[in-house]
Each structure stands twice: as C-alpha cells, then as structure tokens.
Amino acid sequence: MDATDRRSDAGDKVIGEDSDQALVRRFKAGDEGAFNELVRRYQGRVYGLACRMVRNPEDAEDISQEVFVKAYQALRRFREDSAVYTWLYRIASNLCINYLRRKKLRESLSYETIAGWLAGRGAGPDREMARGAVGxxxxxxxxxxxxxxxxxxxxxxxxxxxxxxxxxxxxxSVGAVKANYFHAVKRLQKELDGYQGFIEDGRL
Structure with missing residues (x-):
C-alpha cells in the first residue's frame, strides 16, 4: 500500500459531517460536543501512532488520553488555518518522544512495513527461519x-x-524532516546489510 493511501485528511469523518475547522469553531463558541466529535474522529489514529512508537498498549492508551487532555486545554487557541490532524500528531509525537527518553524503551516496526525499500535479491534456505531472523x-x-x-x-x-x-x-523545517528520514533509512540499511539477501520485493 502506498503511504499516501493510508490517511484521510478528514480522519474518520463521515460525508455530511462538519469539517475539523467547523468543529473547532463550534467548540470555541461553547459547544463541548464538538470536541467529543474530534476525539471520535481521531482517537484511533492517535492511539495507533502511540502504539507503534512506545510498543506498549497500556502506555499508548495513557498517552493518547493525555494527547486529548492537552488538545482540550489548547483548542481555544488553535489557529483554524492549520490542520487538526497534524496538530494532534505533533502533541502525540512529543509525548511519545518524552516517554521513550524517560523509559529508554526499544521501538520496533514490522518487517512488512520496511521490507519494500530494503529490497534485495535472493532468498534464504529456510524462509520461515529467515523471516524470524530479519524481523x-x-x-x-x-x-x-x-x-x-x-x-x-x-x-x-x-x-x-x-x-x-x-x-x-x-x-x-521540511529540510530537517527530509534529512531525518534520509538518515533513518540509511541507518536501517546499514544495520540490515547482512540480511539484504533474504529480502526481495518486500517479502521473504
């Protein structure tokens, strides 16, 4: 699946529902239910991001709850020309980074997610053993x-x-983001260099 196919700008918005910006305006006007709708729309995505970063469902749940507490406290100051989902991801990312720094926990990504851009040639003698080793x-x-x-x-x-x-x-800055992504990929490719022979077209 292409990365751009995984996200909708409207979160879990149903056709006919208010836009994120409309919900923000309603909240600022005193409608508490508008915030609850934003939570419904994005809580799954925020929780999923936290899970992938901290690798602990209970801690991810705590973090996702804290995200919306902070969002509630700050929403009246939210600039309506910004995207709600990037704002929530910023809060979630910062909380997850702080969590990882405090706990020094290990983070992992699934083999399937990154195998595509680590494509190599050939396959090992035992595909199941190779898959476990690569994972x-x-x-x-x-x-x-x-x-x-x-x-x-x-x-x-x-x-x-x-x-x-x-x-x-x-x-x-966009340049800093591109640099971080580039260096992350390079680090992973270097670390996994010995496994390139087991990876082909995203599958073992």
Missing part, C-alpha cells in the same frame, strides 16, 4: 534510531504524511 534484526535496528528519526520515519511510513505535513506536525 528480529529490524526490531533491533529501529530501536537504535534516535527518537526524532524514529518519529519522522513512523509518521512517513505508517501514517502516510508528506514531508510538508510532518514538518508542520513537528514544527521543523
């Missing part, structure tokens, strides 16, 4: 990525955000 190696390699590179990589590969959108979410 472990990938997990360890991604765990070594600096938090900012890990965040950019996840937002790009899992959430399908463009470089511009990631820059907006993290309040960084």
């Amino acid at each position: 472990t190696a990938v997990e360890e390699a991604v765990a070594k990525l600096p938090p900012r590179q890990r965040t950019v990589f996840i937002l790009r590969q899992y959430e399908g955000l463009s470089h511009d959108e990631i820059a907006a979410a993290l309040k960084r």
Whole structure:
C-alpha cells in the first residue's frame, strides 16, 4: 500500500459531517460536543501512532488520553488555518518522544512495513527461519534510531504524511524532516546489510 493511501485528511469523518475547522469553531463558541466529535474522529489514529512508537498498549492508551487532555486545554487557541490532524500528531509525537527518553524503551516496526525499500535479491534456505531472523534484526535496528528519526520515519511510513505535513506536525523545517528520514533509512540499511539477501520485493 502506498503511504499516501493510508490517511484521510478528514480522519474518520463521515460525508455530511462538519469539517475539523467547523468543529473547532463550534467548540470555541461553547459547544463541548464538538470536541467529543474530534476525539471520535481521531482517537484511533492517535492511539495507533502511540502504539507503534512506545510498543506498549497500556502506555499508548495513557498517552493518547493525555494527547486529548492537552488538545482540550489548547483548542481555544488553535489557529483554524492549520490542520487538526497534524496538530494532534505533533502533541502525540512529543509525548511519545518524552516517554521513550524517560523509559529508554526499544521501538520496533514490522518487517512488512520496511521490507519494500530494503529490497534485495535472493532468498534464504529456510524462509520461515529467515523471516524470524530479519524481523528480529529490524526490531533491533529501529530501536537504535534516535527518537526524532524514529518519529519522522513512523509518521512517513505508517501514517502516510508528506514531508510538508510532518514538518508542520513537528514544527521543523521540511529540510530537517527530509534529512531525518534520509538518515533513518540509511541507518536501517546499514544495520540490515547482512540480511539484504533474504529480502526481495518486500517479502521473504
């Protein structure tokens, strides 16, 4: 699946529902239910991002709840010319990075997600054993990525955000985002160099 196919700008918005900006305006006008609608629209995506970053469902749930607490507290100051989803991703990413720095937990991504751009040639003698070995190696390699590179990589590969959108979410320049992504990929390719022979077209 192409990264750009994984995300809708409207979150889980149903046709005919208010836009994110309309919900923000309603909330600012005193409609608490508008915030609840934003939570419904984005809580799954925020929780999914937290899960992928911290690799602990319970902690991810705590983080996603904290995201919306912070969002509620700040929403009246939200600039309506910005995208709600990038704003929420920014809050979530920062909380996850702080969590990882405090706990020093390992982060991992699935083999299927990154195998495509690590494409090589050939296959091992035992495909199941090779898959397990590569999966472990990938997990360890991604765990070594600096938090900012890990965040950019996840937002790009899992959430399908463009470089511009990631820059907006993290309040960084597009150039810095591209550099972080480039270095993340290079680090992973270097770490997994010994496994290139087991990877072909995203499958073992």
